[in-house]
Amino acid sequence: MTSVSRYMSYRGYQFPMLKYWSPSLGVTMLGVVGAILFLAMTLGPKPYYWPTDASYGSSPPIATRAGWMALALLPFVLGLSVKANMISVLTSIPHEKLQIFHHWTSYAMFLLALIHTFPFIIYHIDKGDMVKQWKTSLVYWTGIGAIIPQAYLTIMSLPFIRNRFYEFFKATHMIAAVVFIVFFFLHCDFRLSSWDYFIASGIIYFLCLSFSQVRTYLMHGIHTATLELLPSGLARVSVPTVIKWTPGQHVFVRFLTPDLHLLTAHPFTISSVYRDPDQAGKAPELAFYIKPRRGVTARLAALAAKQTGITKKILIEGPYGGVSTHHMSQFDTILVIAGGSGGGFSLAMVDEALRVSGLHTGEDESGQESRRRLQVVFSTRDTPMADWYIDEIESRLSQSTTLPGSDNGFETSVSVHITSKPDLTRSTSTLDSEKGTAGKLPPTDITTTGSFSLNIYRNARPDIPGLVARTVAMAHANPMPNGKKQRIGVLVCGPASMLHDTRNAAALAQKRTFGGEIEELYLHSESFA
Structure with missing residues (x-):
């Protein structure tokens, strides 16, 4: 059952002509079921209009049904719109995975609102009193409002529009939502049980909102963020804090300064691991690696470029999502895949894998030495980004084996793919490992061996389906010393195409799990879109 459900959760489809990557098969099937339900309830019962020779009032049956179904969706639309929502509490599904249902319930509500509206217009045009109704009936004006x-x-939230005008939509979204709720309330005008739906919506929304605001303002309080622009072009934001988090989680950051969109909070994936302050001797530090694009990220980079180490006061909401420590400790093979600014996510995953591994001995229950495998694949267009990533990953892996006789418990390999053509005029630096050196960015592929291996590929994209398939095959061929089948964790963060390829490869691998070749293959995906 786990393998089948994960196949449905991971499998997605691509539509290149539309530049669209579908949700998972399971989510799509839920959407189809919902569409069939609403269409059947709306279009199934007859008649759509009352007979002209009968007097049943001026509300066409199809309009009545559609209006009440639209109203009944209101608690779900609002409940799914907040980060700290009740559905996440009950199901442990993070809010970002539920956003698709916020969108779809909103689309259904809008379609039902249209089906509610136009039959009234048709009815009164046929009756010949449309102008009179428009001039004298307050219901029409509140409905239009x-x-x-x-x-x-609804239109602005369509992906291709929202992504293009993200900052503007984010700034105006709440204002439009408040106007809609007010006029919707006036339009219902306490009819029948309509008030019940507004009570339910208000309680659900404000309880969730209050919880997140109490945690943000009273429990977390104001933090100080330090901005730094790295040679790679990334902006690094570091924040000392007392907040606890797990790898892969994200927070919403509100910068308390007018030049950084004071009224809106922006999501950033945490690229550091939580360390106990009592053991570390200092407060843990949240770190974000941000690729400047438009809006607030561009302003962050500009401020960091103007003054290194500049500080800003911020508020933090979260953290949300992430991978549990329990999962990380259970994996025998960990495959981390990242692209572009998703590299920060992969560094946190590597840090956590090394930290969790250090909490366990190198022997299994039978007393045999247990070797786990860690494979990291990073892809970028930019040579400076590759430089930064190589330095960061080498530092982490080297520090985990610096003490004499120390061992991080992993057989580790790192692959860095630079997809742009090589710049042969650029000078290369030196990369050291325990047993060898080589130029960091040579025109040809190299392998550096030691406590870990590093492979650098020029002008080449990673073959993600082949990579996942080889990982599964290797896990099947090399069970753990006590004969147990391997558990594999695949962790990915990158652009939509990378997530699509990884999800489908993980879906196909469920057949190997179902067939008993491996114990488990678990996928955690993060998109920085």
Whole structure:
């Protein structure tokens, strides 16, 4: 059952002509079931309009049904819109995985609102009193006042529009939502049980919102963030804190300065691991590696470039999502895949894998030496980004084996793929490992061996489906010393195409799990879109 459900959770489809990557097969099937349910309830019962020779009032049946179903969706739309929502508490599914259902319930609500609206117009046009109704009925004006902001929210939230105008939509989203709720409330006008749905919506939304705000303002408080622009072009944000987190989690950061969008909070994936302050001797530090694009990230980079080490006061909401320490400690093979600024995510995963491994001995229950495998694959277009990543990953892996006789418990390999053509005029630096040296960015592939291996590939993209398949095959061929089948964890962060390839490769690998070749293959994916 786990293998089948994970196959449905991972499998996705690509539509190159539309530049669209679908949600997982399981999510798509839920969407289809929901669409069939709403269409059946809306279009199934007849008649759509009352007979002209009968007097049943001026509300067409199809409009009545659609209106009440739209109203019944309101608690779900609002409940799914907040980060600290009740569904996440009950199911342990993080809010970002539920956003697709916030979108779809909103689309369904808007479609039902249209089906509710137009039959009234058709009815009164046929009756010949449409102009009179428009001039004298307050219901029409409140309905128009609700459907206009609803249309704005729905159209602007379409992915290709939202991504293009993200900052503007984020700034206006809440205002439009408030206008919609107010006019929707006035439009319902306490009819029948409509008030019940608004009570439910208000309680659900404000309880969730209050919890997140109490945690942000009262429990976490104001933090000080230090900005630094790295040679790779990334902006590094470091924040000493008392907040606890797990690898791969993200937080929403609100910069308390007008030039960094004071009124909106922005999500950043944490690229550091939590270390107990009593053991470390200092407060743990949240670290974010941010690739400047437009809006607030571009302003962050500009401020860091103007003054190294500049500080800003911030508020932090979260953390959310992530991979549990329990999962990390159970994996016999860990495959970390990252692209671009997703490299920060992979560094946190490597740190956590090394930390968790250090908590365990190198022997299994039978007393035999147990060797786990850690494989890291990073892809980038930019040579400076590759430089930065190689320095960071080498530092982490070297520090884990610096003490005499120390061993991080992993057979580790790192592959760095630079997809742009090589710049042969650029000088190369030196990369040291325990047993060898080589130029950091040579025009040809190299392998550096020692406590870990490092492979650098020029003008080459990683073959992700082949990579996952080889990892599974190796795990099958090399069971643990006590004969136990291997558990594999695949952790990925990158652009949509990289996530799509990894998800489908992990879905296909479930057949090997179902067939008993390996114990488990678990996928955790993060998108920085």
